[in-house]
Amino acid sequence: MEKLLSKRNGLIFVLVLALIMPFIVPNEYILHVLALVCIWSISVYGINIFTGYTGNLSLAHVGFFAIGAYTLGLLTVKAEWNFWLAFLAAGVLSIILGFLVGLISLRTNGHFFAIYTMCVGYIIYLIIDKWDTLTGGVRGLIGIPGPTPIGPITFESLTSQYYLFLFFLILTIFITKRIVHSLLGRTFIAIRNSEELAQTIGISTKKNQLLAFVISCFFAAIAGALYASFVRFIGPEVGAIFLGFEMLIYLVIGGLGTLSGPIIGTLLIVFLTQSLQFMQEYKMLLFGPILLIIVIFYPNGIVGAIEGIKRKIRQRRKKPGSNEGYPDVKEVG
Template identity: 50%
Template sequence: MIAKALSGRAVALAALALAIVYPLVVPNDYFIYVMALAFIYAIATIGLNLILGYTGQLNLAHAGFMAIGAYTLGILTVDYGVPFWLAFFLSGLVAAAFGFLAGLVSLRLKADYFAIFTLCVGLIIWLVIEKWDALTHGVVGIIGIPAPSPIGPLRFETPLANYYLVLAVLALSLFLMDRIVHSLLGRAFIAIRSGEGLAEALGIPLMRTKVTAFVISTAYAGYAGGLYAGFVRFIGPQIASEANAFDMIAFILVGGLGTLSGPVLGAVALTWATQSLQFLQDYRLLVFGPLLILLVMFLPRGIIGTLKARQARQAGAKAAAERAAAVQRSAAAAEADRTPAHA
């Protein structure tokens, strides 16, 4: 048990070390830029995974909540001159506040009603952003968003500095999510995924727990949106598009539904896959659609989930073999005990 936890931590630390060294070994800023974007999406996807993977609710408005975070930061810094970090702090809170309201209405619904409802919520967010010129600058988008302001000696003007900022937030997000899903609350989320009726019978307050999961997940989306706005420095309504939400679902499915590291692995792998297949840019969805279908048909647990299941199977087989060997040994010992008596 201890060895297993240690190895999990060792893998996490090794991955973190790799991510820290990564910008020092790549040839140019392009690699740093793409990886930082992948990390930002990974943060949003970790949040989506809480409601989709751990709690079992298909939220199709996640891109909308990311857009709310991005626009909160963009509008506050550009139009109202609010300091960057205060606006960033608010970006997650505002998204979570909208998440709370949407959750109150939608989480009472059955799972398939919830999916439809959130699809509509995502569309409403997109339409509002596009039509409400006075607040959101409409289809033009918000340009000239300031870079994160310096914290003490740390300045965030180069892609490299931003990369480390994003990496730090990603590591913090993963750490917090690890604490959440391994807490009693996390168990409650998983119980709801396994069966709402049963979870309720166990004394889990269904509505309150689901709303909690939804609020946390939308806060993640909001902070990812805030980071995105500060990193790309330009935002338009297309952040809220369905395609963006579907991308994040694909990240989760590739990595592994309801696993901690799955969303990060999926976001990094798929971002690079689409980047390296430049000719595929236009036909990305031609590949993504069948990919989603094939994944749910043949690899529903994703990469991490499949690896974990294999590990569990091997551990189980090993334990069974050890048990069998022990039984054999004791039988042999009993045999040996009996033999001298006969002699």
């Protein structure tokens, strides 16, 4: 039974479920929401790499999400670039801008860093909103094309787009897992646990934080580009600060510094908000207390709560006074 419930089998089950989801969902609306969950999850994984594993809070993340969306939109709509070339350009631009922003912002620490990055995110929003001749201002960009075919594979249907976003999500999770379980990931965690101690053992904290920040910005821009290709219309609201806080809530609810937390938190909160749409402006009266209860009673998120329950179950299984796990000791009589 334990083998059936192993982590590997659990991952296989979730993957198979995700692959067959288009055939079991009752309508296209749910599949549309699942496609959005894939996109948001990619962005939240980016937040997790920097905030979850290095312990720094960046509020400029949504700004890079908007940069990815507008880079793809402008290059495909106004410059008439090929979709995949524009998609690649969005990732490259995010790396360059992320490096420059991180190089300056990481000179600050703690809440000063959070405030600085929030200002950066707001400046990005203002540029999008006010630079009317380039971005379209409040009118936004209309007619953003979807992904162009790759050989015989086309992405015209909702199902094909869902599989494309799912592919990028799986790739994001794979890259994140490789980073976390590598020496680089252990270095990030060491910085999160104690930056001073990390410095004493020879870790260059600023260089590693800068690397984590750039990776985070890259995932945000990729998610933004996918979002623009999916909704086909973007406005300044894709860079609004409240959207960044929503992404952060997804991560906190799911579990900071965990591999499955971003997707669990995003999936749960997105479907919860969608199910409360009938309440319109009153939905926050119910949604707010739910978030508050989860944060108060489960500060490590849902994944942390599940791990805590597992530990308690394992402890209860151990009988008091038993020698389980220890070598036999012969009595001296």
